[in-house]
Amino acid sequence: MTMRSRFLPHPILSPLLAGLWLLLTNSIAPGQILLGLLLGWTIPLLTLRFWPERVTIRKPFTLVRYTGVLLYDIIVANFVVARLILGNPDRLKPVFIELPLDLTSSLAISLLANSITLTPGTVSARLSEDRRHLLVHVLSENDPDNLIAVIKDRYERPLREIFEQC
Amino acid sequence: MLEYFLSLLILTGAIFTFIGSLGLLRLKDFYMRLHGPTKATTLGVGSLLIASAVFFSSRDAGVSLHEVLITLFLFITAPVSAHLLAKAALHLNLHSHAKIPVNSAHPVEDKDSEIDGARLAAPTKENNSSDISPPHKSV
Numbered sequence: 001m002t003m004r005s006r007f008l009p010h011p012i013l014s015p016l017l018a019g020l021w022l023l024l025t026n027s028i029a030p031g032q033i034l035l036g037l038l039l040g041w042t043i044p045l046l047t048l049r050f051w052p053e054r055v056t057i058r059k060p061f062t063l064v065r066y067t068g069v070l071l072y073d074i075i076v077a078n079f080v081v082a083r084l085i086l087g088n089p090d091r092l093k094p095v096f097i098e099l100p101l102d103l104t105s106s107l108a109i110s111l112l113a114n115s116i117t118l119t120p121g122t123v124s125a126r127l128s129e130d131r132r133h134l135l136v137h138v139l140s141e142n143d144p145d146n147l148i149a150v151i152k153d154r155y156e157r158p159l160r161e162i163f164e165q166c
Numbered sequence: 167m168l169e170y171f172l173s174l175l176i177l178t179g180a181i182f183t184f185i186g187s188l189g190l191l192r193l194k195d196f197y198m199r200l201h202g203p204t205k206a207t208t209l210g211v212g213s214l215l216i217a218s219a220v221f222f223s224s225r226d227a228g229v230s231l232h233e234v235l236i237t238l239f240l241f242i243t244a245p246v247s248a249h250l251l252a253k254a255a256l257h258l259n260l261h262s263h264a265k266i267p268v269n270s271a272h273p274v275e276d277k278d279s280e281i282d283g284a285r286l287a288a289p290t291k292e293n294n295s296s297d298i299s300p301p302h303k304s305v
Contacts, residue, residue, distance in 0.1 A: 023232070027233055078210075081205045085188055086185065092198065119205075125197070
């Protein structure tokens with residue numbers, strides 16, 4: 001471990017925490033900025049054991065685009081689920097599907113699981129012990145294979161590009 | 167004009183939150199019911215928070231950004247709690263209309279619960295007998 005990484009173990013987490021602090025206090029007074037930076041520096045140092053792997057974002061623009069796609073999908077998901085709830089519950093076809101994972105880092109897997117739960121009619125239910133499969137409950141789906149392909153292409157591939165080496 | 171916009175947002179939020187709660191009533195099994203509160207609610211609460219942010223930014227001096235934080239935390243915590251609930255439900259083998267895949271279901275689980283049931287039943291019997299026996303001895 002180099003001197004620099006010991007001094008600042010999480011170069012991405014630190015400014016993020018400082019930004020969160022400024023949002024919490026709802027001010028950009030110099031004192032608050034200083035306090036935010038101090039918190040952003042010390043919290044990663046104190047919680048280093050929880051975050052052994054360093055987070056790296058390889059493609060920031062892909063991350064921005066991913067967030068946009070996700071927000072759009074969340075809004076669509078709300079309408080889809082609202083229609084399913086208001087429709088006839090007997091016509092729903094719930095299924096469990098096993099989603100094979102290509103992701104390996106735990107951060108990327110948790111982000112994928114979160115995204116799946118936030119988007120149309122799917123809730124991630126369990127990660128298999130070898131971390132190769134994610135069990136997903138689907139509210140109503142006639143074509144599970146197509147859904148797996150969509151999830152892999154729309155969410156998993158960008159996450160892989162952002163957080164992992166391909 | 168602004169007030170009409172805000173009213174629209176609040177109404178949308180209320181309707182979606184209501185539909186989410188309605189899902190709890192209408193859907194058939196535990197896993198399906200999870201879908202209502204985790205999703206229909208995010209847009210519902212989202213619009214309410216946007217309305218709140220716009221209102222307080224226009225009324226007071228300065229921008230109100232607390233709502234951004236609430237949205238962020240909501241988007242992180244809602245899926246995590248849904249995931250944990252689903253996992254607990256799978257572990258308990260709750261009744262599901264969807265077929266649970268074989269390698270994820272626990273065929274051993276039934277035996278475990280039977281053993282647990284037997285263990286639970288046994289102590290009460292012992293308790294009963296011990297409760298009864300001392301008086302006999304004392305008498």
